[in-house]
Amino acid sequence: MNSIDVKCNKAKWAYDECFNEWFRKEFIADKQKKFPEGYVPCEKLLETYQACTKDELAKFGADLSETREAVLEARAADVKEAEERRAKFFQKKE
Numbered sequence: 001m002n003s004i005d006v007k008c009n010k011a012k013w014a015y016d017e018c019f020n021e022w023f024r025k026e027f028i029a030d031k032q033k034k035f036p037e038g039y040v041p042c043e044k045l046l047e048t049y050q051a052c053t054k055d056e057l058a059k060f061g062a063d064l065s066e067t068r069e070a071v072l073e074a075r076a077a078d079v080k081e082a083e084e085r086r087a088k089f090f091q092k093k094e
Contacts, residue, residue, distance in 0.1 A: 008052035015049045018042035027082070031090040035079070 003012040022041040026033060040046060 003049070004053055005056040008049065008056060011045070011049040011052050015042055015045040018045050028086070031086060034083075037076070039079075 001012075001016075003009050019042050026041075027035075
Protein backbone atom coordinates (compact mmCIF):
# COMPACT_ATOMS: atom_id res chain seq x y z
CA MET A 1 0.00 0.00 0.00
CA ASN A 2 1.22 3.48 -0.78
CA SER A 3 1.50 6.42 1.57
CA ILE A 4 -0.59 9.59 1.59
CA ASP A 5 1.99 11.23 -0.66
CA VAL A 6 4.27 9.68 -3.25
CA LYS A 7 7.35 11.22 -1.66
CA CYS A 8 6.64 9.26 1.56
CA ASN A 9 6.34 5.89 -0.19
CA LYS A 10 9.97 4.80 0.22
CA ALA A 11 9.90 5.57 3.94
CA LYS A 12 6.61 3.69 4.34
CA TRP A 13 7.80 0.67 2.40
CA ALA A 14 11.05 0.52 4.40
CA TYR A 15 9.11 0.64 7.67
CA ASP A 16 6.55 -1.92 6.48
CA GLU A 17 9.28 -4.33 5.42
CA CYS A 18 11.14 -3.96 8.72
CA PHE A 19 7.97 -4.34 10.77
CA ASN A 20 6.81 -7.43 8.88
CA GLU A 21 10.22 -9.06 9.33
CA TRP A 22 10.20 -8.23 13.07
CA PHE A 23 6.67 -9.57 13.37
CA ARG A 24 7.54 -12.89 11.71
CA LYS A 25 10.98 -13.44 13.19
CA GLU A 26 10.60 -12.05 16.70
CA PHE A 27 6.98 -11.65 17.68
CA ILE A 28 5.52 -14.82 16.17
CA ALA A 29 8.58 -17.09 16.13
CA ASP A 30 9.72 -16.45 19.71
CA LYS A 31 6.64 -17.33 21.72
CA GLN A 32 8.22 -16.53 25.08
CA LYS A 33 9.78 -13.18 24.21
CA LYS A 34 8.47 -10.18 26.13
CA PHE A 35 8.87 -6.66 24.87
CA PRO A 36 9.33 -3.72 27.21
CA GLU A 37 6.47 -1.31 27.69
CA GLY A 38 6.59 1.33 25.01
CA TYR A 39 8.75 -0.80 22.71
CA VAL A 40 8.43 0.26 19.09
CA PRO A 41 9.82 -2.14 16.49
CA CYS A 42 11.76 -0.40 13.71
CA GLU A 43 11.45 2.86 15.61
CA LYS A 44 13.89 4.93 13.50
CA LEU A 45 12.17 3.94 10.26
CA LEU A 46 8.77 4.70 11.79
CA GLU A 47 9.96 8.13 12.93
CA THR A 48 11.22 8.91 9.42
CA TYR A 49 7.92 7.86 7.88
CA GLN A 50 5.87 9.75 10.47
CA ALA A 51 7.88 12.93 9.90
CA CYS A 52 7.16 12.75 6.19
CA THR A 53 3.44 12.16 6.64
CA LYS A 54 3.19 14.83 9.33
CA ASP A 55 4.65 17.39 6.93
CA GLU A 56 2.24 16.35 4.20
CA LEU A 57 -0.79 16.46 6.52
CA ALA A 58 0.24 19.89 7.77
CA LYS A 59 -0.09 21.21 4.22
CA PHE A 60 -3.80 20.42 4.52
CA GLY A 61 -4.12 21.95 7.97
CA ALA A 62 -4.38 18.58 9.74
CA ASP A 63 -3.09 18.55 13.32
CA LEU A 64 -2.86 15.05 14.73
CA SER A 65 -1.32 15.94 18.08
CA GLU A 66 -4.66 15.43 19.84
CA THR A 67 -5.01 11.92 18.50
CA ARG A 68 -1.42 10.86 19.20
CA GLU A 69 -2.09 9.80 22.79
CA ALA A 70 -5.20 7.89 21.77
CA VAL A 71 -3.22 6.04 19.11
CA LEU A 72 -0.42 5.20 21.56
CA GLU A 73 -2.94 3.87 24.08
CA ALA A 74 -4.67 1.80 21.42
CA ARG A 75 -1.34 0.43 20.20
CA ALA A 76 -0.37 -0.59 23.74
CA ALA A 77 -3.68 -2.36 24.16
CA ASP A 78 -3.25 -4.10 20.79
CA VAL A 79 0.24 -5.32 21.71
CA LYS A 80 -1.00 -6.65 25.04
CA GLU A 81 -3.90 -8.44 23.36
CA ALA A 82 -1.61 -9.89 20.68
CA GLU A 83 0.80 -11.19 23.33
CA GLU A 84 -2.09 -12.82 25.21
CA ARG A 85 -3.40 -14.44 22.02
CA ARG A 86 0.09 -15.64 21.11
CA ALA A 87 0.51 -17.20 24.56
CA LYS A 88 -2.86 -18.97 24.31
CA PHE A 89 -2.10 -20.20 20.81
CA PHE A 90 1.20 -21.76 21.83
CA GLN A 91 -0.29 -23.24 25.02
CA LYS A 92 -2.78 -25.17 22.89
CA LYS A 93 -0.01 -26.57 20.70
CA GLU A 94 2.11 -27.84 23.60
